[in-house]
Structures are given as C-alpha cells and as structure tokens.
Amino acid sequence: MKSIRKILSLLIAICMVLSLAACGGNKPTSQGNDTTTPGTNDTTTPDKPAIDTSKRVDLVFYVMGDPPKDEQAVEDALNKILLERVNATVDFQFSTWTDWAQKYSLELTAGTADLIYVANWNNYGTFANSGAFLPLDDLLPVYAPKLLEVVDEGLYNQCRVNGVLYAVPATWPEYTVSGVKYREDLREKYNLPVPNSIENFEKYLLGIKEHEPNQGLLTVTAAESSGLITAFDAFMIVNFKYPWVNINGLPYGLAANYDTPSEVYDYWYSEDFIEDCKLMKKWADLGFWSKSALSDPNNDTAFINGLCVAEIAGQNPNKHIAAVNDFEKNHPEWKSAYIAYGETNGVIYPAAATQNATAITAQCKNPERALMVLELLLADEEINRLVQCGIEGVHYEITPDGYYKNLSEDFMYENLNTWNLRNNDFKLPQLSDAILNDMFKRYEELGNKTKWPNINVYGNFTEDYSAYAVERGAVSDVMRQYLAPIQAGFVDDVEAAVADFLRRAEDAGLKACRDGFIEQYKAYCEEYGYK
Amino acid sequence: MLRREPASTLVFRLISGFFALTGAIVCVFPFIVIISGSFTDNMTILHKGYSILPRDFSLEAYKTIFKAPQDILQAYLMTTYYTVVGTAIGLFTTTLCAYVISRNEFKYRNNVSFLIYFTSIFGGGIIPWYLMYASVLNLKGSTLAIWFPALTSPFLIILMRTFIKDAVPDAITESAKIDGAGHVTIFFKIVLPVLGPGLATVGLFLALGYWNDWYRSSMFSTSSKTWELQFYLYNLLNAQTAIKQMAQNSGLSHITELPTESVKMAMAVVATGPVLLFYPFVQRYFVSGITIGAVKG
Numbered sequence: 001m002k003s004i005r006k007i008l009s010l011l012i013a014i015c016m017v018l019s020l021a022a023c024g025g026n027k028p029t030s031q032g033n034d035t036t037t038p039g040t041n042d043t044t045t046p047d048k049p050a051i052d053t054s055k056r057v058d059l060v061f062y063v064m065g066d067p068p069k070d071e072q073a074v075e076d077a078l079n080k081i082l083l084e085r086v087n088a089t090v091d092f093q094f095s096t097w098t099d100w101a102q103k104y105s106l107e108l109t110a111g112t113a114d115l116i117y118v119a120n121w122n123n124y125g126t127f128a129n130s131g132a133f134l135p136l137d138d139l140l141p142v143y144a145p146k147l148l149e150v151v152d153e154g155l156y157n158q159c160r161v162n163g164v165l166y167a168v169p170a171t172w173p174e175y176t177v178s179g180v181k182y183r184e185d186l187r188e189k190y191n192l193p194v195p196n197s198i199e200n201f202e203k204y205l206l207g208i209k210e211h212e213p214n215q216g217l218l219t220v221t222a223a224e225s226s227g228l229i230t231a232f233d234a235f236m237i238v239n240f241k242y243p244w245v246n247i248n249g250l251p252y253g254l255a256a257n258y259d260t261p262s263e264v265y266d267y268w269y270s271e272d273f274i275e276d277c278k279l280m281k282k283w284a285d286l287g288f289w290s291k292s293a294l295s296d297p298n299n300d301t302a303f304i305n306g307l308c309v310a311e312i313a314g315q316n317p318n319k320h321i322a323a324v325n326d327f328e329k330n331h332p333e334w335k336s337a338y339i340a341y342g343e344t345n346g347v348i349y350p351a352a353a354t355q356n357a358t359a360i361t362a363q364c365k366n367p368e369r370a371l372m373v374l375e376l377l378l379a380d381e382e383i384n385r386l387v388q389c390g391i392e393g394v395h396y397e398i399t400p401d402g403y404y405k406n407l408s409e410d411f412m413y414e415n416l417n418t419w420n421l422r423n424n425d426f427k428l429p430q431l432s433d434a435i436l437n438d439m440f441k442r443y444e445e446l447g448n449k450t451k452w453p454n455i456n457v458y459g460n461f462t463e464d465y466s467a468y469a470v471e472r473g474a475v476s477d478v479m480r481q482y483l484a485p486i487q488a489g490f491v492d493d494v495e496a497a498v499a500d501f502l503r504r505a506e507d508a509g510l511k512a513c514r515d516g517f518i519e520q521y522k523a524y525c526e527e528y529g530y531k
Numbered sequence: 532m533l534r535r536e537p538a539s540t541l542v543f544r545l546i547s548g549f550f551a552l553t554g555a556i557v558c559v560f561p562f563i564v565i566i567s568g569s570f571t572d573n574m575t576i577l578h579k580g581y582s583i584l585p586r587d588f589s590l591e592a593y594k595t596i597f598k599a600p601q602d603i604l605q606a607y608l609m610t611t612y613y614t615v616v617g618t619a620i621g622l623f624t625t626t627l628c629a630y631v632i633s634r635n636e637f638k639y640r641n642n643v644s645f646l647i648y649f650t651s652i653f654g655g656g657i658i659p660w661y662l663m664y665a666s667v668l669n670l671k672g673s674t675l676a677i678w679f680p681a682l683t684s685p686f687l688i689i690l691m692r693t694f695i696k697d698a699v700p701d702a703i704t705e706s707a708k709i710d711g712a713g714h715v716t717i718f719f720k721i722v723l724p725v726l727g728p729g730l731a732t733v734g735l736f737l738a739l740g741y742w743n744d745w746y747r748s749s750m751f752s753t754s755s756k757t758w759e760l761q762f763y764l765y766n767l768l769n770a771q772t773a774i775k776q777m778a779q780n781s782g783l784s785h786i787t788e789l790p791t792e793s794v795k796m797a798m799a800v801v802a803t804g805p806v807l808l809f810y811p812f813v814q815r816y817f818v819s820g821i822t823i824g825a826v827k828g
Binding site for chain 1 (some may be wrong): 665671764
C-alpha cells in the first residue's frame with residue numbers, strides 16, 4: 001500500500017513538474033518577453049509619449065487563409081527591418097480555410113495573437129461589441145500618428161462601433177459591386193441585347209437557347225443566398241429593378257431604397273414580390289435552370305468550363321477578371337463581360353472600410369508596440385511593399401512602366417493575405433488590373449452621382465440578433481423550406497405558395513425579427529445621419 | 532456424404548451473405564469511383580460526372596501531384612512522424628496506466644478507473660481544450676501539440692485493462708512477487724510478453740487515429756511545414772470553397788490555381804494508399820483483439 005501511495009505521489013509530482021516545464025520551456029518564444037514589458041512600459045499614461053523600445057517584443061499577426069511557401073523568407077526580411085526600427089518582430093499566423101470562422105473566435109478567446117485581421121464578413125461588429133478588440137482612440141495619436149494622416153477620417157468613422165474605434169482600415173477603395181457575368185462572345189454571335197435588365201437578360205438566355213439548345217444556361221443553386229434575405233440564387237436578378245440600399249434588400253423581407261435608407265418598407269407582402277416570384281416561375285418553366293437546382297451542389301467552375309452562359313449571384317468585378325484570365329488561357333475564343341446591377345439601378349458604392357481592417361486584440365500585452373509595427377506595415381513604403389509583394393528581385397520586380405511582375409510561385413501578390421494592409425499610395429498595379437481599374441473608374445463616376453457619393457450606407461450596420469436568435473433561426477428554416485421552391489419557380493400556384501410561406505414565417509416569429517431589426521437599423525441610420 | 536443442413540441455416544446464410552455483400556459494395560464502391568476518377572480526364576468528369584471505369588483514361592492528375600511533390604511529401608513525412616511517435620509513446624502510457632488499474636493490490640483502482648471513465652462522458656468541450664494547449668501549455672505551433680493530445684483515451688485504457696486482466700491472472704503476478712519481482716520486472720517480463728493481441732489492437736487504434744487526424748493540425752499548426760497529410764488534403768478542398776466566398780467579400784483578385792476534380796481524387800488515393808497496405812497485416816490481431824475485449828469485458 002505504502003509503495004503505491006509513494007508511486008502515486010511521485011507521479012503527481014512528475015506531472016506537475018512536467019507541465020511547469022512545458023510552460024516555461026515554450027514561453028520565451030512568444031510570451032516570455034511580453035510578460036515583462038507592461039510593467040516597464042507604462043501603457044496607462046498615453047499622454048506621456050516617451051516610447052521605450054529597449055525590450056524586444058515578438059508579435060503575432062493573425063491573418064486569414066493559407067500561408068505562402070516563402071512565408072519564412074519574407075518574415076525574416078521583414079523582421080530584420082522591424083528589429084532595427086522598433087525592436088519588434090512579427091510572426092504571421094494563418095487561419096487556413098479549414099474551420100476558419102470557429103478558429104478565428106477561438107483565437108480571440110485564447111488571445112495568442114496581438115494584431116488580427118478583421119472584416120465585416122468576419123463579424124467585426126459583433127466581436128468589437130463583445131470587447132474582443134482594444135479601443136484605439138487614445139493610443140493612435142501617441143504611438144502611430146502617421147496612421148492618422150494616411151488613413152482618411154471618413155474611413156476611420158466607418159470602423160467605429162458605438163462611437164469607439166477598434167480597427168485601422170486599408171486605404172484602397174474597392175468596388176465589390178454585385179452584378180451579372182455573361183458570355184459576350186455568344187451575345188455578339190447571335191446579336192442579342194446586353195443583359196442589363198430583367199427583360200434583356202431573358203432575351204439573352206432565350207436567344208442562346210434558340211441557337212444552341214444543348215448549351216446549359218444557368219447553374220443556379222441555393223448556395224450564394226444568405227438564409228435571411230433570399231433563398232435561391234436566381235432571384236438576385238431582381239436587383240436590376242430596385243435601387244435598394246443593400247444588395248438583395250434587407251433581411252426578413254424588408255427593403256429600403258438607397259436614397260432614403262431610413263424608410264424601411266415591406267417587400268414580401270407587396271405586389272412586387274408576387275410579380276417577381278411569377279417571373280421566376282416563368283423562367284423555371286422555360287428551363288433556364290435544372291429541375292434539381294434546389295438540391296444541386298454549388299458548381300463554381302461552371303462558367304469557366306462553359307456549363308452555363310451567365311452567373312447572376314455572388315459575382316463581383318474580381319471574379320469577372322478571373323474568368324477573363326481563365327478564358328484567355330483555356331478558351332481564347334470565349335469572352336466574359338460584366339454588368340453591375342448598380343449600372344442599371346443607379347446604386348453603386350465602394351466596399352465598406354471594414355471590409356479589410358486590422359485590430360489589436362484585447363489581450364495584447366504590448367499594444368503600443370503592436371501599433372507602432374502596424375504603422376510601419378501600412379504607412380511605410382518599403383515595409384508595405386515587402387509585406388504585400390515579397391522580396392524585390394526574388395519574388396517580384398517592377399517593370400519599366402511601373403507594373404508588378406511576379407517572379408516566383410513561392411510568393412505571389414499579396415500572398416500573406418494582408419488585404420488589410422493595402423495602401424492606395426503604394427499599391428503596385430498589375431497588368432491585369434487594367435480592366436479592373438477601368439471598371440472601378442466607371443463605378444466611381446456612377447457612385448459620385450448618388451445621393452451619398454461613394455458611401456456604403458448599409459455596410460457598417462451590424463445586427464445584434466441575440467434577443468431574437470430563436471425566431472431568426474426559425475424564420476431562416478422556413479425560408480429554406482418554403483421560400484426556396486417559390487424563388488426557384490417550382491410551385492404551381494405562386495400566390496397561394498407565397499401566402500402559405502408568409503403564414504409559416506409569421507408563425508416562426510417573423511414579426512419579432514422585423515421589429516428587432518428595424519429598431520436597430522433606424523438607430524444606426526440616425527447615428528450616421530442617413531435619412 | 533454431405534450432411535444435410537436445416538433450411539433455416541441456409542436461409543440465414545443467404546441473408547447474412549446478402550447483407551455482407553451489400554455492406555462490402557457500399558464500402559468499396561466509393562473507393563472504386565475515387566480511383567477511377569483519379570485516372571479520368573478532368574473535363575470528362577465535369578461534363579459527364581464520375582463513373583466506375585475511367586471514361587477518358589489520363590494520368591494527368593498524378594503527373595500534377597508528383598510534378599511538385601514537396602508539399603505532399605512533407606505532409607507524408609510529418610504524418611509518419613506523428614504516427615510513429617504518437618503510437619509508440621501512446622502505447623507505452625496506455626499500457627502502463629492500464630496495468631496500474633488492473634492490479635488488485637492497488638486499493639484505489641476503482642476510483643482511478645472511475646475518474647478515467649468519467650472524462651469520456653463529461654468533457655470540458657472545445658474551448659477549454661483549445662485554451663489549455665494554446666494559452667496554458669503554450670504549445671501552439673509546436674509539433675508536440677499535434678501528437679500529445681491523442682496519446683491515450685479512456686476507451687483504450689479500459690480496453691487494455693481488460694486485456695491485462697484476462698491475459699495475466701493475479702495468481703501469476705502474486706507468485707512472481709513472492710519470488711522477489713518488483714512491478715517493473717512483472718510488467719516487462721510477465722505482462723508485456725503475453726499482451727500481443729492487446730498491443731496490436733490498441734496500437735492500430737492509435738495509429739489509425741494519428742494517420743487520419745486533421746483536426747489538431749487545423750487547430751495548432753502555425754506553419755504549413757507541420758501539417759498532417761489529411762489536413763493538407765482537407766484544407767485544399769476547403770481553400771477552394773472559401774476562396775470562392777472570400778472573392779466576393781474581400782476581392783481576392785489573384786487566386787492561385789486550384790486543384791481540379793481529378794487531382795482531388797488522385798490525392799485521396801495517394802493519402803489512403805499506405806493504410807490499405809498496412810491494414811491486412813494487423814487486421815488479424817485487430818479482430819481477435821476486439822473479440823477478446825468484447826467477450827470478457
């Protein structure tokens with residue numbers, strides 16, 4: 001008995017020693033230095049700008065996606081400069097695309113990162129609300145004054161959540177306008193109209209169907225539809241008709257026009273909605289998409305492989321460019337063209353500033369140094385170039401006419417996925433950017449003519465649905481089950497089906513969702529002065 | 532002279548044969564489609580779908596993989612490393628632990644067994660689990676974080692305890708003790724030599740677990756150099772879907788080339804290959820091991 005007790009206590013002792021050793025052994029890599037600095041470097045008095053950088057700090061920058069092959073080489077080059085300038089290093093850590101949403105929030109909980117990529121599609125607003133990021137208002141002027149110059153005040157304002165600044169946005173205005181990507185060569189060949197409205201789009205498809213009956217027309221599924229705005233991708237074509245503040249309208253069947261963002265009106269209960277659903281039925285009956293469209297998996301290579309002649313959901317100028325490049329390489333006789341919904345309905349705006357931004361995590365031990373590093377990454381030409389393009393001469397070179405030219409597969413353009421460090425002043429153009437820049441120029445002109453010139457009015461709104469999460473989930477289920485067949489045109493009696501769907505949505509708690517949403521959205525419009 | 536069997540036996544055989552055959556087909560069919568897909572031209576797959584025999588025979592997919600095999604070889608190497616190290620250390624700790632709680636003279640064996648068993652019902656969940664390794668033990672980015680968490684499991688310990696109880700009756704260890712053997716001698720000289728099937732079973736469980744794991748790489752790897760093979764493959768597929776969604780949001784204009792359908796299939800073949808070769812050799816022990824555990828557990 002005694003010997004066993006001895007062994008047990010010995011085991012426990014060993015366990016403890018081991019676990020301590022594991023802690024101690026690994027600490028120096030990332031935290032050993034961190035823990036010592038807060039005491040010496042007084043963060044509580046930012047008004048005294050004596051910045052002490054005598055202690056080396058190793059920072060972790062958490063970004064999305066997969067690492068490039070030459071990550072280490074670029075990091076080494078970067079850290080050499082950073083050590084000289086601010087006595088700090090940066091280690092980029094990648095979320096990879098596997099379970100990234102879950103890992104992103106785990107990362108914020110664990111707090112192993114210092115700098116972190118944030119974006120509206122990554123729930124920036126929600127995380128900021130729950131205190132995951134450090135407020136930057138007081139720190140920026142002291143530790144990163146240059147960032148205040150480089151980034152527009154207007155962009156900062158878009159990153160504020162409840163009046164507090166949590167993130168530093170990229171400074172490259174980008175238009176991710178939704179639209180229709182179609183086959184220009186087929187349109188020319190059969191002399192069809194440019195599909196820039198619902199009617200013309202129908203003519204375009206009918207024309208192709210007539211001449212090439214075996215050609216697939218649309219491969220639409222329910223994949224690009226968010227569960228609370230639309231339920232079937234083909235339905236996004238109605239964006240040609242409505243100058244809505246947000247693509248596809250607002251959630252829960254609401255809508256508001258871009259010119260009068262605060263005047264929320266009802267869409268699902270309107271005659272327009274029935275009419276649009278009847279249009280979908282007509283198209284389905286014409287055979288524009290497969291009878292199994294609702295259960296088909298999303299095929300994102302359908303367009304570039306010639307299985308469909310247009311894509312109407314989830315498109316943006318960059319995807320058009322990708323198709324152009326692909327056609328050039330694989331099918332030189334094909335041509336892709338792009339028409340933004342906004343070119344017809346008159347509502348065009350750049351992506352919100354929170355599309356790509358950087359925040360400092362709340363648990364960051366050296367926020368002041370993190371900010372200094374961020375300032376260099378974003379506002380120093382040499383460092384910014386290094387992070388975005390790699391090592392000059394090894395990974396890229398600048399052509400005589402000032403274009404970016406890739407030299408190595410191991411580090412491509414923006415291969416560290418630091419879209420949040422795009423700086424308009426330093427961003428090297430690429431040859432393929434020519435088309436994109438033309439498009440952006442056109443959009444900018446159009447955007448300037450709107451009531452809110454080049455402002456994404458809806459972009460910064462984040463819905464806090466915690467109070468009605470249950471109802472929201474139920475409404476989403478009802479939409480998937482009952483709205484999707486209506487929008488895919490697979491019901492016999494549209495009006496009856498819509499009435500049935502609305503009744504079920506009401507039972508699921510549509511009213512609670514709508515009330516909660518409208519209240520928050522109106523407050524948001526009020527706050528930003530969108531009337 | 533053949534003995535006539537009762538009709539019921541015949542019916543039973545027919546039915547069980549039918550189910551076994553269906554089961555086998557259900558298991559084998561997807562694999563045949565994968566192999567055939569890996570040998571099919573990519574455009575044929577896109578236009579006509581998969582088939583049991585390759586429609587347009589092509590080696591293109593394998594050429595693509597082995598043109599730049601560093602990544603996949605690195606992943607192979609890492610997975611082999613995790614499997615070997617993890618299985619060896621895991622087998623050792625599991626057996627030792629099982630030995631302790633299988634001894635009658637250990638007064639608190641039931642309490643300890645209960646504690647071990649308890650964790651298999653009530654776990655902390657993913658967040659504490661992640662925090663433990665990432666923040667408390669600070670293992671993020673280290674290869675230790677990939678093989679350490681899976682060294683043993685309550686199920687394996689209890690399985691092993693049953694093995695030991697069956698294979699080594701108390702009387703034997705007691706007599707060894709009288710002859711002056713300590714626990715170390717008893718364990719290495721008496722228990723281990725008769726534990727063949729048990730070690731094979733638990734070892735195979737561990738090895739398969741390591742070989743097929745992708746989750747810990749996903750959670751703890753900070754460099755693609757330490758990725759497990761399965762994660763490497765899984766992530767390739769995920770990257771494709773994610774980049775597609777991201778492209779809308781974030782404007783990724785310069786997307787690196789994504790694997791085609793046939794390349795994905797070829798990668799699946801390359802990843803499963805070794806297990807297929809390895810399995811038949813250990814399977815013998817595996818089956819007998821499982822049944823021993825089952826009957827007398």
